Amino acid sequence: MANVTLDHVAHAYPGAPGAAPTYALKPIDHMWRNGRAYALLGPSGCGKTTLLNIISGLVIPSEGRLLFDDRDVTRLSTEKRNIAQVFQFPVIYDTMTVAENLAFPLKNRGMDRASIERRVGEIADLLDLRPVLKRRARGLTADAKQKISLGRGLVRADVSAVLFDEPLTVIDPALKWELRSKLKAVHQALDMLMIYVTHDQVEALTFADEVVVMKDGEVLQIGTPADLFERPAHSFVGYFIGSPGMNFLPASLAGGRAVVGEAAFDLGAQYDAPAAGKRVELGFRPDYATLLPAGGLPVRVLRIEDLGRRRLARLGMGAHEVVATLPPDVDLAPGDAGGLHVPREHLHVFVDDLRIEGRSA
Amino acid sequence: MMDKPWSNRAWFFVIPVLVVVLFSSLLPMMTVVNYSVQDTMGQNHFFWNGAAWFQNLLDPTTDIGGRFASALVRNLIFSFVVLMIELPLGIAVAICIPRHGWKVGATLVLIALPLLIPWTVVGTIWEIFARQDIGLLGAALNGIGVHYNDTQDPTSAWATIVMMDVWHWTGMIALLSYAGLKAIPDAFYQAARIDGASRWSVFRNIELPKLQKVLVIAVLLRFMESFMIYTEPSVVTGGGPGEATSFLSLDLVKIALGQVDLGNAAAMSIVYYLITLTICWIFFTIMTQLDQRKGA
Amino acid sequence: MSLQLNSVGLKYGADVIIDDVSLTFDRGTMNVLLGPTLAGKTTLMRLMAGLDRPTTGEITVDGKSVVGVPVRKRSVAMVYQQFVNYPSLTAFENIASPLRVAGLGKSEIDSRVSEASRVLRLDPYLQRLPAQLSGGQQQRTAIARALVKRADLVLLDEPLANLDYKLREELREELPRLFAATGTILVYATTEPAEALLLGGTTATLWQGRVTQIGPTPAVYRRPANIFAARVFSDPPLNEMTVTRTGGEATLPDGRRVGADHLLPGLPDGRYQIGFRVEHARLAAPSGNASAFQGKVAVTEISGSESFVHVDLGFATWVSLVLGVHDWEPGLLAEISIDPGRVFVFDEAGALVRAPDNLAARAMSEMV
Structure with missing residues (x-):
């Protein structure tokens, strides 16, 4: 049980002599608070695994300090850090029963038998492992095995943090929700700091109180799932979160309006014109943009995608393509003209990929 | 499941192999079977002898039966002893082999070196190595006051042959085990460190169970090889002193080629073969059963 | 070809x-x-x-x-x-x-x-x-x-x-x-x-x-x-329940009896399987609505644009779609109500006996 502080932590591999080092992880300052669940989310190669390895002690950062509460653990070995970790593939001890597997970390630390039994029972109840406690672990299914790995990670009440490294990779898609609900239940029941690495947005948004979105070794935004969806701080966050991702249109700012080719969006707020050479984009989510037969901004229907519970319209707007939602009662076909409607509060302005706030008019 | 395209033509490719096996194994074996049930008065004149050779052989009170029984016991003890030494030693060596860097290649070559030496050369090396006058081992041991004479003293002879086998074959078990260890994902070691497991516990709960399949192969190979040992003792001790290192294969050659006692030799070959086969089958069954029971 | x-x-x-x-x-x-x-x-x-x-x-x-x-x-x-x-x-x-x-x-x-x-x-x-x-x-x-x-x-x-x-x-x-x-x-x-x-x-x-x-x-x-x-073509899984009609009454899996013509209008007596997709399971805080199903939230899966709330009803776990990011915490009490006009009714063997009319109409027009 601890707060984990990243004090200007960064990791670089030495480049060619004289050249700048290449950062696998660019400097980050952040505090992870006890009792909360965080997800590190990003495409492969974004640095999330490096960051996890720094916390677990497999990688010693080339810069900065890592603190567990006030204790500097930057150079401490994994076993001295008092953390637990759940790996991508189930790690179980083949020769032991499920109960012995769960008891293993406690036994190694010399806990007395009665306490071990009590704690193993608690964790088994939490994860629905009670019926298989006496079984040998190796004969069980992949998801049961992963639950055992999970249980071993959670069995010690005194760990500083529990780390999850894409733990649902090998789980059958149809069973994922069940393990996700177990993870959530665990997070509610136990007062622990949990850090979860994944490239899957559903996993991250479902599990975490706060999501850390990373790309190219850089942290782009740390926020609640709603923050990331409603107010993405970086255009990549807008693209990466939500399916389909946010629409982006190159725009120029003129007072309270964003001008895209022939069309102008009323932003409902004042923006200063950015310095010359800066790239300005207007962003809005397909979920909040509606295509109606008339009104709004003129668009051409390119394609209609029927996703069953909703329909998306791919629209031509000048030379650009945007995606909008087609309401159930509207019938438009490719080639038709229509009007695009986006409420002001769902329009975002990005300057050189960073979202800027306007002043209310 | 069915990963290969379905075709009858595959059988054509197997025919050459079947022909080679027919001539190299089946036909010679049939002649042996033939000899084992016949006797001769010389001049290539054979007559039916039923199971008499086999009755003789399996009766320890007869001359040939006694020789066979004691040689069989010797073989079993030898295989047991070398397995008990080579298996743990091989695993221990494998654990000590570095996992990364340039040292890996160098170490592996060094360990594999004895495996590349022909059996007769191994025998000759140890024959010379063990000599009391000029051999490094023999002379040194006697120099420090240890009584050692592999041509006179049965204990010395046994020790020499066991040492030689260990030297020759531990590398193989080490290499097999190393391959098995390399296949264990890093996550297991990390998890064990995080769980606070001791080195012994890592070995007992991760490495050994994961090595099981490889070790079944290693034990089988080593058992078969050691049970059929011939060349090395034939070069180093010639089966002596007395009958001390006279293993089944050595005895067989003596009877067949030395005494030209074809009936006895043939019967002995067949029984020898069946024993090897049976023991291997027992080993294999026990070990795979063990595997399945744990899985259940 | x-x-x-x-x-x-x-x-x-x-x-x-x-x-x-x-x-x-x-x-x-x-x-x-x-x-x-x-x-x-x-x-x-x-x-x-x-x-x-x-x-x-x-x-x-x-x-x-x-x-x-x-x-x-x-x-x-x-x-x-x-x-x-x-x-x-x-x-x-x-x-x-x-x-x-x-x-x-x-x-x-x-x-x-x-x-x-x-x-x-x-x-x-x-x-x-x-x-x-x-x-x-x-x-x-x-x-x-x-x-x-x-x-x-x-x-x-x-x-x-x-x-x-x-x-x-x-x-x-x-x-x-x-x-x-x-x-x-x-x-x-x-x-x-x-x-x-x-x-x-x-x-x-x-x-x-x-x-x-x-x-x-x-x-x-x-x-x-x-x-x-229907099951194969539903993700998240189809919400299902088995309902028995006897005379004018239908028995729900939680034991309640309701008027049969509400759920199974014009169908003969027998056991029916009712299935409906997540977008037709309306989620709300418990309101005492007599025709709704009460349960506890098991987990909310958030995909960004949509949130899927899994609710454990005792006899089954149903999933309800909520648009946008909404985290219903596990353990919360919730109720799910269904619109009888939006459900598929299958007989005991699984064959479709009734589909929502408006949807069927659209399906027919697409087939032409």
Whole structure:
């Protein structure tokens, strides 16, 4: 049980002599608070695994300090850090029963038998492992095995943090929700700091109180799932979160309006014109943009995608393509003209990929 | 499941192999079977002898039966002893082999070196190595006051042959085990460190169970090889002193080629073969059963 | 060209893998095989490709049986879930490999490869080896190889399953358009309803080695012929309950009795299975609504644009769709109400007896 502080932590591999080092992880300052669940989310190669390895002690950062509460653990070995970790593939001890597997970390630390039994029972109840406690672990299914790995990670009440490294990779898609609900239940029941690495947005948004979105070794935004969806701080966050991702249109700012080719969006707020050479984009989510037969901004229907519970319209707007939602009662076909409607509060302005706030008019 | 395209033509490719096996194994074996049930008065004149050779052989009170029984016991003890030494030693060596860097290649070559030496050369090396006058081992041991004479003293002879086998074959078990260890994902070691497991516990709960399949192969190979040992003792001790290192294969050659006692030799070959086969089958069954029971 | 499967079956020993499947595929069509893992999609594709022989039934091309004709002699291209490329060949050579086998001239090979690599955006990577490519680039290489071959039959076996979801989103939009231009028979196996809907064309739903329904994709989605097709075509899973009608009353799985004409209007007495999709399960805080179902939230899965709230009702776990990001904490009390006009009613054996009228109307118009 601890707060984990990243004090200007960064990791670089030495480049060619004289050249700048290449950062696998660019400097980050952040505090992870006890009792909360965080997800590190990003495409492969974004640095999330490096960051996890720094916390677990497999990688010693080339810069900065890592603190567990006030204790500097930057150079401490994994076993001295008092953390637990759940790996991508189930790690179980083949020769032991499920109960012995769960008891293993406690036994190694010399806990007395009665306490071990009590704690193993608690964790088994939490994860629905009670019926298989006496079984040998190796004969069980992949998801049961992963639950055992999970249980071993959670069995010690005194760990500083529990780390999850894409733990649902090998789980059958149809069973994922069940393990996700177990993870959530665990997070509610136990007062622990949990850090979860994944490239899957559903996993991250479902599990975490706060999501850390990373790309190219850089942290782009740390926020609640709603923050990331409603107010993405970086255009990549807008693209990466939500399916389909946010629409982006190159725009120029003129007072309270964003001008895209022939069309102008009323932003409902004042923006200063950015310095010359800066790239300005207007962003809005397909979920909040509606295509109606008339009104709004003129668009051409390119394609209609029927996703069953909703329909998306791919629209031509000048030379650009945007995606909008087609309401159930509207019938438009490719080639038709229509009007695009986006409420002001769902329009975002990005300057050189960073979202800027306007002043209310 | 069915990963290969379905075709009858595959059988054509197997025919050459079947022909080679027919001539190299089946036909010679049939002649042996033939000899084992016949006797001769010389001049290539054979007559039916039923199971008499086999009755003789399996009766320890007869001359040939006694020789066979004691040689069989010797073989079993030898295989047991070398397995008990080579298996743990091989695993221990494998654990000590570095996992990364340039040292890996160098170490592996060094360990594999004895495996590349022909059996007769191994025998000759140890024959010379063990000599009391000029051999490094023999002379040194006697120099420090240890009584050692592999041509006179049965204990010395046994020790020499066991040492030689260990030297020759531990590398193989080490290499097999190393391959098995390399296949264990890093996550297991990390998890064990995080769980606070001791080195012994890592070995007992991760490495050994994961090595099981490889070790079944290693034990089988080593058992078969050691049970059929011939060349090395034939070069180093010639089966002596007395009958001390006279293993089944050595005895067989003596009877067949030395005494030209074809009936006895043939019967002995067949029984020898069946024993090897049976023991291997027992080993294999026990070990795979063990595997399945744990899985259940 | 037209490929036909007539009562095709496949058994391994006593196990029935494919059970009496009859399908027809015509030139220039998009055909989706939709089913969960182990439903028999891959096996069916292997039979079509000629990699396996059916134990019963016949496979014909333009009326002539092709059972026993080796794969080499057929005009087939296949893309797998795993990224399969020749590891020692560059991306260019990988794409060109079927053309080299066919003995095409250098200029023809160059032009076909460069065309395929342009549409799949592989130009910058053509000289790299597969190991130097990302997963998405590797799979695009495999797809390009299938594309340049211009085979009569192209089989895509969950080609996007192992890709990151963003890449999947982009490729699943491009793929059908890419192959549509070639006039081939395209067969696409997937586990995901959304993918099937995006691909359009004709969908055959598979369940335990049997085809449970065939039809235009949106029509199958809107009017599944049986509960098996409905389950396969619902993600998250179909919400289900069994209701017994006796006289004017219907007994719900939680023991409550309600007026039968509300849920099962005009149907005779008997046991019925009711199924409805997540968007028709309306979630609310407990309000004491007598016709709603009370339960506890098990988990909320958030996909960004949508949140799926799993509610444990005791007799089943139902999922409800809430638009946007809304985290219903596990353990919260919630109630789900259903609109009887929006549910599918199946009989005990699973056959559809009633579909929502408005949806059925749309499905009919799409079939015409």
